């Protein structure tokens with residue numbers, strides 16, 4: 460299995476061990492700095508470097524193949540972002556990162572929009588994949604803005620729109636996006652993810668846990684996959700959301 464969105468830097472070694480033993484081969488860790496940055500770009504740069512330089516090794520000790528996505532999370536949007544963009548360009552060129560992410564809009568401020576657009580332009584120019592966050596609050600409303608900005612700035616085939624649920628899936632299902640389903644306490648239960656897959660098919664979707672500093676379940680991907688199996692879904696279809704879709708999208 461591949462867990463396509465998590466935050467390794469706020470999780471324990473025990474989680475990595477549990478994930479690997481439960482059948483997760485690869486996970487993608489995204490950037491999100493949970494504290495105040497006070498518009499100091501060096502704080503964010505240090506955080507991004509820490510993810511890149513330490514987390515894959517820490518997870519690797521337990522067998523987990525950890526890939527890295529880096530970017531400016533909307534909650535970390537900052538004005539002086541030149542050094543971050545220089546670093547992102549370098550990481551893309553050196554193939555240090557698998558995608559730019561997670562990026563997007565959260566509170567939907569003008570600064571968030573500016574930083575989001577700039578990162579989409581960089582992704583489009585470098586043909587990088589992007590992982591896009593949609594917020595917990597006003598999800599549908601903000602998703603509409605995200606969709607408009609994305610379609611104006613980047614090829615939708617490079618894009619995962621993440622944390623989609625039953626209320627928002629109709630907004631993205633007819634576009635060329637890949638769609639992320641996040642099974643996490645307070646966000647979405649296994650049953651809701653399965654209802655979406657049952658209704659819309661398995662071709663466009665990825666699964667993830669988004670384990671972070673918030674309430675999380677490191678085993679939510681295996682739990683979803685094994686529930687699909689127990690309910691008798693086709694093995695080939697299950698394999699698409701468990702593994703194949705992520706493997707081909709991210710070239711893992």
Ligand SMILES: [Zn+2]
Nearest residue numbers: 489491561669
């Ligand atoms: Zn996240």
